[in-house]
Amino acid sequence: MELLSVIRRWHCRDHLPIREIERRTGLSRNTIRKYLRAQSIEPRFQVPERP
Structure with missing residues (x-):
């Protein structure tokens, strides 16, 4: 589950x-505020293919 999108959905839509x-998340209020102000998407990391 993508945490940033869930936090934004709960705050904006719900x-x-x-x-x-x-x-609900166990995160601090300051962390949640930081995520809501960031206006960025959750980082995705490329995983190298395995042989």
């Missing part, structure tokens, strides 16, 4: 307060 998101 109108959950940051404190409720904090309870």
Whole structure:
């Protein structure tokens, strides 16, 4: 599950307060605020193909 997209969905679409998101995720309020202000997508890492 992509955490950033879930946090944004809860905050923007479901109108959950940051404190409720904090309870559900276990993250601090400052971290959640940082994620909401970032306006970036969740980083994806390329995994090299295995032989």
